[in-house]
C-alpha cells in the first residue's frame with residue numbers, strides 16, 4: 001500500500017490512516033492514495049465499514065496550498081471527484097477527526113456519512129483567507145447539513161468551530177471522551193453502524209439549505225455585507241455558491257462550485273493571499289535561531305507604564321492566562337490604567353465576546369504596583385513609558401538592578417535606538433525591542449527589534465511568545481522607526497506634499513482607500529493624534545532638516561490645537577462620525593505653498609497613487625538592502641498587519657512586483673525630474689531597485 005496512507009482491516013472494518021506530515025495536506029499523491037485505499041475497501045467483501053483518520057493524530061488541514069495555480073491542483077483524482085466517489089460508496093464511512101479538519105480536510109469529512117471528533121477538535125472552512133471558496137463540496141454540503149446561515153458564517157469568517165460548537169451545529173455526530181480514545185471510539189461507532197445495518201449515509205442528512213429563512217435572506221445578506229467586502233472577490237463567490245446550494249440540486253450545485261472555485265484560484269487576489277500565507281510561515285525562520293534554540297520560560301510578565309500601550313500590552317498576556325505585574329510612577333496613573341483595562345474587557349462583555357466570569361479571571365491575573373522590587377521574579381519585562389531616551393534609559397538602569405538574571409528586558413519604543421537603551425544595562429544580550437501597535441490588545445503586528453547584542457534565545461523566545469499571544473511577529477533591525485514607521489515617513493511625506501501642491505486630504509485618502517487600504521494617511525493621523533505625530537517628528541528633526549517643508553502643514557495644525565478626532569478638528573473637520581475637508585486646512589495649504597514657493601495645480605488620482613505608493617515601496621526596498629528587514633515578504637506582513645494594507649494586494653512589496661519593478665523605477669525617475677528641486681531631493685531610487693531592474697529581476701530580493 002502507498003506510504004501516504006496506512007491500511008488495516010480488523011473485524012470487518014477498514015482503517016485508513018492519512019500519513020502526510022506535517023498537516024496531511026491533500027495534494028495529488030495523497031488524494032490518489034486515499035482513492036486507492038477506499039476502492040480496495042469497497043471491493044473487499046470482508047469490509048463492512050470504513051474508518052478514515054489521520055495516522056499522526058491530525059485529520060487534515062485541507063488542500064495542498066502549494067499546488068494552487070499549478071496543474072497539480074486539479075490533477076486526477078481531483079478533490080471534488082475523489083469526494084464524490086466517497087459519497088457513492090455503499091458502505092458506511094466514519095471520519096475520525098483528530099485535532100483539526102480544515103478546508104478540504106473538513107470537506108473530506110463531510111463526504112463521509114458519519115463524523116466523530118475529540119474534545120480538542122477544531123473544524124472550519126478557512127479558504128476565504130486564501131481568497132478562495134471551499135471547492136470540494138463544502139459550499140454545497142455544509143449548508144445542507146447545518147443551514148445556509150450558519151454555513152455562511154463559517155465560510156465568510158474562516159474561523160474554525162470548537163468541538164462543542166461543531167457538535168451543536170451537527171457537523172460532528174459524536175465526540176470521543178479523550179484524544180487517546182478517538183480511534184477506538186470511531187471503530188466502535190462504525191461497528192454500531194454495521195450492527196444496526198445503517199445506510200452509507202444517514203437518511204435525513206441533507207435537508208434543503210434555506211429552510212426557515214426569509215425568502216429574501218440571501219439578497220439582503222448580500223446587500224448588508226457588500227460594503228464591508230470592498231473589492232474582495234472571494235466573499236462574493238462564497239455567496240454565489242451558497243445561492244446555488246439553495247436553488248440547485250446537489251450535482252448541479254457542485255458543478256457550479258467547481259467553476260466558481262477555479263475563478264477564485266486564478267484571481268490575482270487569491271495569488272496575493274497565498275503569498276501572504278507562506279510569508280507568515282517564512283517570517284518565523286530567522287538566521288541564527290532554529291528548532292534547537294532553547295527557549296526561556298515566560299511564566300510571569302511585567303509591564304512598565306499603564307498608559308495607552310502598557311494597558312493593551314498587559315491584556316495580551318492576561319488573555320492567555322499569564323500573570324502580569326503593571327508598574328506605574330503614581331497610584332493615580334496605575335488606577336486609571338487598571339480601570340481602562342477593565343473598561344476594555346467590559347466592552348467585550350457587552351458585545352457578547354467575553355463572559356463576566358472570564359473578565360474577572362483576567363483582571364485577577366493583573367497586579368498593579370509602584371515598587372520595582374515586585375518585578376524581581378518577572379521572566380519578561382516590557383517597558384512602555386514616555387518616548388524619551390533619558391526616561392527609558394533610567395527605567396532600564398533600574399531593571400538591570402532589580403530583575404533576575406536571564407529575565408528578558410524589552411522596550412516598546414516606536415522610534416528610539418534599542419542599542420542605546422541596551423547599552424545602559426550590564427546585560428545587553430537580554431534586551432530586545434517589542435514594538436506593539438495601537439490598540440495593543442487588538443493589532444496583530446509585533447515588530448521584534450533585534451539589537452546588536454540581542455541573544456538568539458531572547459529572539460527565539462519573544463518570537464514564540466508573540467505567536468502565543470496571537471500576534472504576527474516580524475523581525476526588524478535597529479533604525480529610526482524600524483520597518484513600519486520608517487516606511488510610513490516617505491509615504492506620509494508625499495501625502496502632505498500633495499496637499500501643498502493642490503490635492504485635498506480627502507482626495508489623497510480617497511485614492512488610498514480606493515485601493516482598499518483601511519485608512520488614508522490623514523484619517524490615520526487624525527485618529528492617532530496630530531499632537532502625537534508632532535512629538536515623534538520633533539524628536540527626529542535632524543533627519544529631515546534639509547527640507548522640512550512638507551512637515552509644516554502638520555506643525556501648523558499642531559500649533560492651532562487641531563489634534564485630530566479627539567479635538568473635532570485636524571486634517572479634517574469632524575461632526576460626530578462624519579468628516580469633511582475643512583476650508584481652514586485648504587487655506588493653510590495655500591498659504592504655506594505660497595511661502596514655500598510650491599506651485600499649486602490640479603492633481604490627478606494616478607499621481608497620488610504613484611507618488612505615495614512608489615515612495616513606500618522604495619523605502620521598503622532600501623530597508624531590505626540595509627538588512628533591517630530580512631526578506632521582502634516580512635515587509636508585506638508589517639504593512640498588512642500594522643498599517644491596514646489590504647492582504648489581497650499581498651503587501652507593498654508584492655504589489656510592487658505585480659506593478660512591475662521597472663515601472664516603479666521609471667515612475668520614481670519621472671517624478672525626480674518632473675518635481676524640480678523637491679523631486680531631486682526625495683525621488684532617489686533605492687540602489688537595490690536599480691540593481692534589480694538592471695538584472696531583469698521581477699521579484700524583490702537582495703542581490
Ligand code: 3HC
Nearest residue numbers: 023025061062063064065066102103104126134135136281
Ligand atoms: N497546504 C500546504 N501546506 C500547508 C498547509 C496546506 N493546507 N497547511 C499548513 N501547511 C504547511 C505550512 O506551510 C508549514 O510549512 P513549513 O513548516 O514548511 O513552513 C507547515 O505546514 C506547518 O504549518 P504551520 O507553521 O502553519 O503550523 P501550525 O501548527 O501553526 O498551524 C494549521 C497548522 C492550523 C493547519 C495552519 O497551517 C493552517 O491554518 N493551514 C492552512 C489551512 C487552510 O487554509 N486550509 C484550507 C486550504 S484551501 C482548501 O482546502 C481548498 C479546498 O476547499 C478545495
Ligand code: NAI
Nearest residue numbers: 305306307308309310328329333384385386387413414438
Ligand atoms: P502614554 O503616555 O499613554 O503612557 C505612558 C505611561 O507611562 C504613563 O501612564 C506614565 O505615567 C507612565 N510612565 C512614564 N514614566 C514612567 C516611569 N519612569 N515609570 C513608570 N511609568 C512611567 O504613552 P503610550 O502611548 O502608551 O506610549 C508608551 C510607549 O509606547 C512610548 O515609547 C511610545 O512611543 C510607544 N508606542 C506608542 C504607540 C501609540 O500609538 N501610542 C504605538 C507603539 C509604541
